[in-house]
Amino acid sequence: MLKRIFLTLAATAAVAAMTAAPSLAQEEKTKACFVYVGPVGDFGWSYQHHQGALAMQQALGGEEKVEIDYRESVPEGADAERVLERFARDGCDIIFTTSFGYMDATNAVAAKFPDVKFEHATGFRRDHPNVATYNSRFYEGRYIQGQIAAKLSEKGVAGYIASFPIPEVVMGINAFMLGAQSVNPEFDVKVVWANTWFDPAKEADAAKALIDQGADIITQHTDSTAPMQVAAERGIKAFGQASDMINFGPQTQLTSIVDEWGPYYTERVKAVMDGTWAQHDVWGGMAEGHVVMAPYMNMPDDVKKLAAETEAKIKDKTFHPFTGPVARQDGSEWLKQGQTADDATLLGMNFYVQGIDDQLPQ
């Protein structure tokens, strides 16, 4: 028995030695590489990025033209830099890093590999000419959700399951509130911080707590479908997050803000193929097709109409969700009549608008 094992071992080792030499024949393929913070099976943030990657590959001619490589669940500490360096050494032409925590690592590795293009999602540092940043204006969808919520809520109270107090999330809560106030100035939003992006059971608990405290519409800025399922069980309505969650609440989901990364990835990888890639900072929204609303369902036609109208106005850029007059939580003026918020303020947002009954950690 032992002898057999050793023989097998020796054979395996021999094969390993022979076949290990990397194949030198490089075809005319572009290699796009992706770093995800969660598993692609989270059905949320990382899942949508991966869907975008696959859509890009499809759009640009399939596996013949574009090779995809990716790493999942890459921790946002010292490991990220190694994963990036490996990608750069393995011949990736463009590397997408899809979480804020990769910002330092992205710029550090970009400095070492000037010929490789780096695209960092949700960050703001572009220390080198080969680093671009990109993000999506999810707040546009949140505003529409706020309008729908205020139209449909009988109690005038929505429950908001939030992950972490970062500008992205605060901005979403504010946009939701402004949308709701445009319909019902007295509308109330209850916020619960789950302190996690991803813990289905805890998200479910948060949804239950919010419903028990009087919310009759649930929206979330965490990744799992658990809140949608709780809402379905309790017979109230809810909004999906990141992906279309209609399967988890056919009678429940009103709409969902779908992260549509495919068009952006296609555009950028194509730019690499054409040799036209250049550094930029893109914050795309509905107009660019980066933020897509899942079909409006489970609501009366007049509400559907209102939502569709707002969506159309945001798309053709005749309307900005953050348009004055808007006051801060403490009552001080933020935006004057007709004034719209500038991107820098939004991207660094750490204050609430008036009417939100919650305190932000300062």
Place this chain on the structure above:
Amino acid sequence: MGMAEAILIAVATAATPLLLAAIGELVVERSGVLNLGVEGMMLMGAVCGFGAALLTGSPWMGALAGILAGVLFSLIFGVLALTLVTNQVATGLALTLLGIGASGMVGEAFIGLPGVKLQPISVPGLVDLPFGRFLFSQDPLFYISLLLVAGVAWFLFRTRAGLTLRSVGDNHGSAHALGIDVVRLRYLAVMFGGGCAGLAGAHLSLVYTTQWIENMTAGRGWIALALVVFASWRPWRLLLSAYLFGAVSIGQLHAQAFGISVPSQFLSALPYLATILVLVLISRNRRLTMINTPASLGQAFVPDR
């Protein structure tokens, strides 16, 4: 249904998977074995339970598959830690690593699919009593978890076999000298623990949230392990501690929804701090703690002759 009852039901749902996993581990540890692989076994139970329920359409088949997966997975631990007397702490940690990976592999096909829910059992008539929904209209695993606690308490302290199990955990050397097959008994205990952990995982994917997502236990296996210590290896105290932990976890969410302006991180830390505080208070009685701690816990045993 009043708010108090609604909160109680939420607490019960939060406590049940902890209780299920912990009651199994309690028996394992009472037999003198420390299996730190609870998280891994729970994940296997969750994914197999979800898958079986989805494929057969029956959530009960799911619960059964969860138990089975937990038992099979715990046997890996048994072969290594009991037969080959590897270090139990390290083996348990490795089992968790394997469980995270293997459950993810099994579950790749189930991503994004809504599952089958294990529906509550209602006793007609009694549901309308005060707190009737809490007592008489919960999911079956809630009742099973209570029965398991009662059963384990009875088994450990009222039966001969329970006495034998405890004696193995307290001093495997003398137990062996008395002719008890220590290894066999510990295998049974480990399998029971695996089954309970598997069922706890199935609770997560069949009752708590009907879906499968990688790593969906989110550390609950570790909490279950801590609760066993917290309960000083006593079943009824375990029931109390699981519900205490559940209550503080749910309570902090309600406090937030209510609008209490304390940083949410501090509220999230409350269940852990509360557990430490209560344990400090109850473990000051040194004698009582010593009596209940299995003296051979975690120590390797090889029958010598």
Place this chain on the structure above:
Amino acid sequence: MTRLELVKRPQHSVLFSALSPFLAFALTVVAGALLFAALGADPATALYAYFVEPLREVWSLHELAVKAAPLILIAVGLCVCFQSNNWNIGAEGQFTIGAITGSAIPILLPEFQGIAVLPLMLLFGALGGALYAGIPALLKARFNTNEILTSLMLVYVAQLFLDWLVRGPWRDPAAMNFPQAPRFAPDAVLPEMFPDSGRAHWGFVLALVAAVLVWFMLAKTLRGFQVRVIGQSPRAGRFAGFSLRQNIFFAFLLSGALAGLAGIAEVSGAIGRLQPSISPGYGFAAIIVAFLGRLNPLGAVAAGLVLALTYIGGEALPSYGLSERAVRAFQGILLFFVLACDTLIHYRVRVVRPAAAAPDQVSPAAQPELSHGHG
């Protein structure tokens, strides 16, 4: 039923001490080949990428040192803890607190520059980790509170505290309100050893030095003798006049200090700032390292390097069509083989057939009326 039985060797086998890692490796290779083939990947290529490639290039050797440094540092302290029967499961929390207390100097005193900054940071990191480990030690020594629970629970508390700090008071004003502390000034960064070829920092050397010192302490000093005696038999320790209470504090404070040192070395050397996520579970992985190293600090060095290799090798595999999940499962299997093969050092395996074994089954010492049946 035929069953395997272990027979204790009179003394541990020198042959298998040396051979066991190789045997484990061989078994892992076979199991890996089967697993990878079953998953549709080319086993030879994948195994090569896993075990060999990380060792072939200079930059990945650097990465090995980066990954192994915290594992070794923490595990060395845990060796002392576990040898003395103190179950510190919360090194992850001590790591986190060490990172926080060490970072307090550059964050709170940005004007303070110069050569003294770094040593002070390391000192503060170690102190913070030690103090945090002092909590379960104090509770155990004073109130008899089980340290497995307290140390584990304090991990979550430490992580939430870090989260609050970097989102609140310690947030970098220049970071657009994103959750991270300011980047460390050059004086506060643990330098790289050979910056030209990779990013391995002096934390690795710290780990090696700590391993040697702690090994010396355990093997050659009275204190080490106390630790071992009390660990093997608290009663004997008491008879010898050793203080159990003092021993609890010594083990916890030492392991906490090393975990804290690992924490500040990681943020200062490898990450460069304090941020919400600083450890992919080093404190827990180090428990495996300590046991793989047989609770010997020098063994922990070897075990830390091996575990680091499995992480880094694992990162290569997705390129060969193996998911991150398969890699994780494979890592678990590998650890099983290593642990199982270690058994051979202390035991011989004997196959027992029922007929032959029957007469031996009942120990002569067994008294019928005292044996509690379990049928």
